[in-house]
Amino acid sequence: MAPVKLYVYDLSNGLARQLSRQLTGRQIDGIWHTSVVVFGKEIFYGQGISITPPGRSHHGQPLQVFDMGETSLDEDTFNEYLQEMRDHYTADKVSTSFIDRKIRSNARTEFNCNSFTDDCVGFLTGQNIPAFIKDLPSDFLSTPFGAALRPTIDSMFRRPSPGTPSASMPSPSAAANASPDPQLAASILQAVASQAQAAPPQANGYVQATNSLTGPLHMITNPTSFRAFLKSHRAAVAFFTSETCPPCRMIEPIFERLSEEKGLHDGRTGAGFAKIDIDVGMGRNLAEEWRIRATPTFMFFLDGKKVDEMKGADANELRTQVDLLLFQAYPPHPHTAISLPAVQALSLNAIIFAQAPVFDTVLAKQQSFIDDQTSWPSSIQTKDQVKDTLSGVVLPYLKARFPSPVPDKSTKNLSSATPAILIAWAQATAAMAWPCRSNRYSL
Known part of the structure; x- marks a missing residue:
């Protein structure tokens, strides 16, 4: 061992x-x-x-x-x-x-x-x-x-x-x-x-060898890896192919695009896509286990169980089968069928204010809010640390970015925040948001 x-x-x-x-x-x-x-x-x-x-x-x-x-x-x-x-x-x-x-x-x-x-x-x-x-x-x-x-x-x-x-x-x-x-x-x-x-x-x-990290397909060459792949994906699509198969080469770019469009997004929804070349590794054993008689063959799995199979290089049918699999795995919420024209008409564009506020007044209100809090997450940042971040880091940057009065064409030359400023602001924001969240849960 x-x-x-x-x-x-x-x-x-x-x-x-x-x-x-x-x-x-x-x-x-x-x-x-x-x-x-x-x-x-x-x-x-x-x-x-x-x-x-x-x-x-x-x-x-x-x-x-x-x-x-x-x-x-x-x-x-x-x-x-x-x-x-x-x-x-x-x-x-x-x-x-x-x-x-x-x-x-x-x-x-x-x-x-x-x-x-x-x-x-x-x-x-x-x-x-x-x-x-x-x-x-x-x-x-x-x-x-x-x-x-x-x-x-x-x-x-x-x-x-x-x-x-x-x-x-x-x-x-x-x-x-x-x-x-x-x-x-x-x-x-x-x-x-x-x-x-x-x-x-x-x-x-020993020689140098590094390749792309951005390939969304899982290349599988043995039955054990295939079982692990099915176990780790609620919805899964398997593409059995062969290097000597012309129809496989025709449908492969379509399968690749589907893996990008329909693959796992944000770690929650989407399908896993696997490619099995039956001429590589133990691909023949895997093909025999699943009774593959021709290539290309596509198999569709839900919770580890085969729900459908497709043979041939039909791009439209492949897309339909993938969409059907995802519908079964992640059915839409019933509320999506309700007609809500007023809600759907609401704009989702960000609200952007044309004029910057008086930053000193905003800072005074934030500091007053901090002082009024009876509970505070000192494990994140103390009250004094947050106030120092606001007055010593965020406020100078905002004043420099949005001078008053605004000079002509200033919007074309606005400086970007550095990583240090963004990290400090994120930590201060997390500390200020904690009392609001804590008070909400205690109601």
Whole structure:
């Protein structure tokens, strides 16, 4: 019996946790990269499968280490599994008849490091890696900011094979400008880029290999990983395919788009999408278990049970089946059928005041509110700390951003808040909101 560990790295160095809500409207705790450690080796996927001593990859020391149990398999069996995977997932194994399409799809529909790690863990122990890691791509890409940054992140993590000309990387600044706050976006992007482009160890024949993190599909090559996938997704869609199947190549871009549109969003609703190449790994065993007789075949699962099956490359039917599955998994609330024209006519646009208030008066009211509170969450911030933040950090920034009188064309040159100001304001706001919440619950 050999222990199996999961190494987890945050390529944003903590910036995603601090700033993701401002940039995406979602709390995303990290840009995750994972690897599996077993038999004294750390294995991860990028431009091929790479092996290093534990903790010696170019990502440094892991942020978290998860115990995934023990494996009863011997090292030779696992090495055979890796070798078969290596034979299929290398850039020089692509058929020249569709090489251009493959190059475009590799960053998204083929393995990413996390789906590969999940597959290895499933093969070794029957477990699966935490859902918050596996479903990060769909969650992140469902935001406008994530969609805007996708080409840049893909390019940073995609490295060409030897002898293959490298593609030019999109400008990070151009992608960052698509975000609500370009400065913050650029900070996260730069942190991820520095990790992705870090020089890897070259000793003992170990090579650099890092690939895209933004692929929303789960690549599965063995029955154990497939069972774990079904267990972790209430609604699931499985695509059984083969590299030699022309109809599969026709329908694959449609399936990929559906995985982006209908995948898990905000960790709550949506379906999991899996791709099983029956010619890779133990794909044949999985196909026999589910009686796959032709490709492409799509299977639809609800709470781990198969509810429907579709054969052939019918894009319209595939979309219909996915929508039906999601309707069954997440039926709309009955109130959505009620006709409420007055409510539906209300504008959802933000209310923006054209004139800034007198900031000193606002500050005086806030300080008076703080002084009047009989209960206060000192574990967050003391009253004096909150008042110091308001008067010493927030007020000077607001006065500088909205001078009075307002000079001509000032709205075109407003300075953006720094991460330090935003973090201080968030902590002060949390402390001031706590008494209101506490009083409401005590009524």
